[in-house]
Amino acid sequence: xxxxxxxxxxxxxxxxxxxxxxxxxxxxxxxxxxxxxxxxxxxxxxxxxxxxxxxxxxxxxxxxxxxxxxxxxxxxxxxxxxxxxxxxxxxxxxxxxxxxxxxxxxxxxxxxxxxxxxxxxxxxxxxxxxxxxxxxxxxxxxxxxxxxxxxxxxxxxxxxxxxxxxxxxxxxxxxxxxxxxxxxxxxxxxxxxxxxxxxxxxxxxxxxxxxxxxxxxxxxxxxxxxxxxxxxxxxxxxxxxxxxxxxxxxxxxxxxxxxxxxxxxxxxxxxxxxxxxxxxxxxxxxxxxxxxxxxxxxxxxxxxxxxxxxxxxxxxxxxxxxxxxxxxxxxxxxxxxxxxxxxxxxxxxxxxxxxxxxxxxxxxxxxxxxxx
Amino acid sequence: xxxxxxxxxxxxxxxxxxxxxxxxxxxxxxxxxxxxxxxxxxxxxxxxxxxxxxxxxxxxxxxxxxxxxxxxxxxxxxxxxxxxxxxxxxxxxxxxxxxxxxxxxxxxxxxxxxxxxxxxxxxxxxxxxxxxxxxxxxxxxxxxxxxxxxxxxxxxxx
Numbered sequence: 001x002x003x004x005x006x007x008x009x010x011x012x013x014x015x016x017x018x019x020x021x022x023x024x025x026x027x028x029x030x031x032x033x034x035x036x037x038x039x040x041x042x043x044x045x046x047x048x049x050x051x052x053x054x055x056x057x058x059x060x061x062x063x064x065x066x067x068x069x070x071x072x073x074x075x076x077x078x079x080x081x082x083x084x085x086x087x088x089x090x091x092x093x094x095x096x097x098x099x100x101x102x103x104x105x106x107x108x109x110x111x112x113x114x115x116x117x118x119x120x121x122x123x124x125x126x127x128x129x130x131x132x133x134x135x136x137x138x139x140x141x142x143x144x145x146x147x148x149x150x151x152x153x154x155x156x157x158x159x160x161x162x163x164x165x166x167x168x169x170x171x172x173x174x175x176x177x178x179x180x181x182x183x184x185x186x187x188x189x190x191x192x193x194x195x196x197x198x199x200x201x202x203x204x205x206x207x208x209x210x211x212x213x214x215x216x217x218x219x220x221x222x223x224x225x226x227x228x229x230x231x232x233x234x235x236x237x238x239x240x241x242x243x244x245x246x247x248x249x250x251x252x253x254x255x256x257x258x259x260x261x262x263x264x265x266x267x268x269x270x271x272x273x274x275x276x277x278x279x280x281x282x283x284x285x286x287x288x289x290x291x292x293x294x295x296x297x298x299x300x301x302x303x304x305x306x307x308x309x310x311x312x313x314x315x316x317x318x319x320x321x322x323x324x325x326x327x328x329x330x331x332x333x334x335x336x337x338x339x340x341x342x343x344x345x346x347x348x349x350x351x352x353x354x355x356x357x358x359x360x361x362x363x364x365x366x367x368x369x370x371x372x
Numbered sequence: 373x374x375x376x377x378x379x380x381x382x383x384x385x386x387x388x389x390x391x392x393x394x395x396x397x398x399x400x401x402x403x404x405x406x407x408x409x410x411x412x413x414x415x416x417x418x419x420x421x422x423x424x425x426x427x428x429x430x431x432x433x434x435x436x437x438x439x440x441x442x443x444x445x446x447x448x449x450x451x452x453x454x455x456x457x458x459x460x461x462x463x464x465x466x467x468x469x470x471x472x473x474x475x476x477x478x479x480x481x482x483x484x485x486x487x488x489x490x491x492x493x494x495x496x497x498x499x500x501x502x503x504x505x506x507x508x509x510x511x512x513x514x515x516x517x518x519x520x521x522x523x524x525x526x527x528x529x530x
Contacts, residue, residue, distance in 0.1 A: 061451055064483075065449070065451040065483070066451070067481075068451050068479055068481035068483070069451070132394060136397075139403060142403065149419050149422065150419045150421075150529070151529065152421075152529075153419070153421040153422050153423045153482065153495075153527070153529060154423055154480065157479070157480065157481075159481040159482060159483070167482070167486075167529075168421070168528065168529040169529075171419075171420075171421075171529050171530060172530065191393050194389045194390060194392075194393050195390045195393045195394075196390075198386050198389065199386050199387065199390055200382065200383035200386045200387065201383075201387075
C-alpha cells in the first residue's frame with residue numbers, strides 16, 4: 001500500500017455558489033456557501049441583482065404618479081405596499097380618507113395577504129420536493145386573482161389606491177364572489193394541511209431546522225412570520241392599529257420553536273385569521289363616499305413622515321421627506337425581506353447544505369423587495 | 373422498538389392521507405387552458421375595467437372626428453412619459469395630428485385615462501398586445517382610432 005492511502009481521511013472546506021440562477025432561490029439571489037463535507041460553515045448572501053432604483057425614481061415623479069411603482073418591489077403584496085404609501089402621503093397632507101375607503105383598503109390588504117401566503121405555501125412545497133402542493137396552491141389562488149382583476153382591472157399590478165381614496169368602488173357581484181371564496185378556501189386549506197403540514201417527510205425536513213432564537217431575531221430586526229415563529233407576537237396590526245384593524249377582532253399566532261416548521265405554521269394560521277378579519281370587514285362595511293377632498297395639485301408642506309404597515313413578510317415602512325414641492329425630496333422603503341435575509345447566515349451555520357433551501361424558503365423572501 | 377413501529381405507522385398513515393387528497397383531485401374539473409392553442413373564452417373573459425391595449429374614441433358631434441382635444445393632460449399624468457402628442461388649431465377646433473403611445477414603455481397604470489377631461493383615451497379589453505418588433509409596439513393615431521371602432525365608453529369598473 002502506498003503512503004497516501006494510509007494517511008487519515010481529511011476533509012477540506014470548499015466554496016459553493018448557490019445562485020444567481022438557482023431554481024429555489026426565489027428570484028435572482030446569490031449565496032456563497034462555504035461547506036465542509038455536507039455541513040455549512042459560512043454563508044454570504046450577495047444581493048443587488050434586481051436593484052431597480054425605485055427610491056431615486058420616486059424623486060422624479062409626483063406623489064400621485066409614484067403609486068404605480070409601489071406595486072413593483074414586493075410584487076406579492078402590491079395592495080399592501082400601496083396602502084403603506086398612500087397612508088404616508090395622507091399623513092403628510094393631513095387628509096382623512098372616508099370610512100368606506102379605509103374598510104376596502106383593509107379588505108384588499110388582507111386578501112393580498114392570503115394570496116401571498118398561498119404563493120409561499122406552493123413555493124415552499126416546491127423547494128423541499130413536494131411539487132403537488134405548488135399546483136394546488138396556485139389553483140386556489142386563481143379565484144383571488146379573478147377578484148383582484150374585477151376590482152382593480154389588473155391581476156398583478158393594481159394601481160388601485162389613490163391619495164385620499166380609491167380608483168373605483170367595489171364592482172357589482174363582488175360580495176357574492178368573495179363569500180363563495182371564503183366558504184371554499186378553508187376546505188382547501190385543510191386539504192393542503194393533509195398534503196403537506198401533516199406529512200411525515202415534511203415534518204422531518206422542517207422541525208428543528210434553521211433555528212433562530214428570539215434574541216437573535218430581535219437583534220437582526222427580523223419581523224413578520226419569521227419573528228412570530230420565534231415566539232415574539234409582534235404584529236403592527238395589533239400593536240399600532242392602522243386602517244380599520246382597530247375595528248376587527250383577530251389573534252396573532254406565534255410559535256416558540258423558531259424553526260422552519262414554526263414559521264410555516266404561523267403562515268397557515270395567519271390565513272385563517274385573515275379570513276376572520278375579512279368576514280368582519282364585510283359585515284361592518286359602511287356605505288358612502290370613497291374619495292376625500294384632495295387638492296388638485298398635491299403639494300405637502302415641508303416635513304417628514306414614517307409610516308409602517310404589516311406586510312405578509314414583516315414590517316414594511318415608508319419614509320417620506322418633503323421640501324414643499326410636488327415631488328418627494330427623498331423616499332426610503334424598509335423592505336422586510338432585506339432585514340429577514342440578514343438572519344439567514346446565522347440560521348444555516350452548522351446545518352446541512354440540503355437544509356439551506358428549506359431555511360431560505362421558510363423566510364419567504366422576495367428578491368425585488370430585498371434590492372429595490 | 374414499539375416507538376419505532378409507531379413511528380413507521382404514523383409516517384405511512386400521513387403519506388396515505390396525502391395520496392388520498394391527490395386521488396380525490398382526479399375527479400375535480402380541470403381549470404387549465406391550453407392557451408394559446410385554445411382561446412380561454414369559456415373560462416376567462418377580461419372584466420370591465422381591464423387595462424389592456426389603448427384606443428382613441430370617436431366623437432358623436434358633427435363638426436369633429438375625434439373627441440381628443442390635444443390638451444396634453446394624459447402625457448403629463450403618465451409616470452413613464454410614453455405618450456407624445458402634436459396638436460393643431462385653437463380653441464374648439466383643436467385636434468391631434470400625431471398621437472403616439474409607446475406600448476413598450478407603458479406600465480398600464482390607467483392614469484392617462486383618468487386624466488382625460490373629454491373621455492377620449494381609453495384602455496380596452498384587448499390582451500394580445502405583443503408585437504414582433506419594438507417599432508411595432510408604438511401605436512400611432514390611426515391604430516388607436518381603429519382599436520376604438522364602435523366603442524363609446526371608457527374603461528371603467530362597474
